[in-house]
Amino acid sequence: MLAGFYSPADAARLLQVASPKLRGWLNGWGSSAAGPIVDRDFKEARTISFLDLMEMRFIEAFRRQGVSMQTLRAAASRARKEWNQPHPFALSRAKYLTDRRSVFAQVAEQQRDQVTWDMASGQHEMWDVIEATIAKGVEFDPASELARRWYPLPAEFPMIGIDPAVAFGKPALTEERVPTATIHRMWKAEGGNINRVAAAFEINPDAVRAAVEYEIMTAS
Numbered sequence: 001m002l003a004g005f006y007s008p009a010d011a012a013r014l015l016q017v018a019s020p021k022l023r024g025w026l027n028g029w030g031s032s033a034a035g036p037i038v039d040r041d042f043k044e045a046r047t048i049s050f051l052d053l054m055e056m057r058f059i060e061a062f063r064r065q066g067v068s069m070q071t072l073r074a075a076a077s078r079a080r081k082e083w084n085q086p087h088p089f090a091l092s093r094a095k096y097l098t099d100r101r102s103v104f105a106q107v108a109e110q111q112r113d114q115v116t117w118d119m120a121s122g123q124h125e126m127w128d129v130i131e132a133t134i135a136k137g138v139e140f141d142p143a144s145e146l147a148r149r150w151y152p153l154p155a156e157f158p159m160i161g162i163d164p165a166v167a168f169g170k171p172a173l174t175e176e177r178v179p180t181a182t183i184h185r186m187w188k189a190e191g192g193n194i195n196r197v198a199a200a201f202e203i204n205p206d207a208v209r210a211a212v213e214y215e216i217m218t219a220s
Contacts, residue, residue: 015056038059097128
């Protein structure tokens with residue numbers, strides 16, 4: 001399995017989500033009986049996989065729309081069982097949009113979660129927009145229907161992707177297969193000389209510039 005490897009800090013930076021929130025989604029909450037939402041690939045370590053990361057994108061998007069943690073947890077559990085898939089929130093929107101909406105509607109009815117019930121059973125257009133937003137910048141494997149590559153900022157940096165088959169899933173120039181962090185470090189060491197870095201990696205100066213700008217933009 002090409003998993004990708006991320007620390008909680010890596011995931012928080014990529015998703016722009018606070019680390020404590022991510023830890024709850026991954027590990028549950030020690031102060032309550034509530035368990036995790038994500039069925040992690042690396043259960044005995046702090047490491048987060050690429051598919052874990054994709055599921056957390058889904059969770060964050062629906063949390064912003066007011067879907068409760070209880071509903072998300074129950075929907076994930078039901079989908080895992082019904083589809084025999086440990087990562088139901090990393091599946092292609094095209095194939096699973098209707099099925100996912102149905103699962104959420106059923107769970108929301110049982111949980112008496114009116115917000116999610118309205119969204120999943122009535123406001124189909126709103127649901128479609130949310131799902132389309134989540135899927136933006138994601139490429140899916142045609143065989144498994146699971147996410148296989150993510151472009152976190154497709155409009156600003158279309159050449160920078162996150163692919164578990166490249167650089168252990170760290171942000172990288174997809175064609176050149178060079179991590180953006182590696183390029184940024186050399187750029188700093190070379191005093192900001194774009195052409196010297198481009199020559200060292202045998203890549204286009206524009207690619208170096210994009211990698212540096214990406215690292216600077218996402219550093220905060």
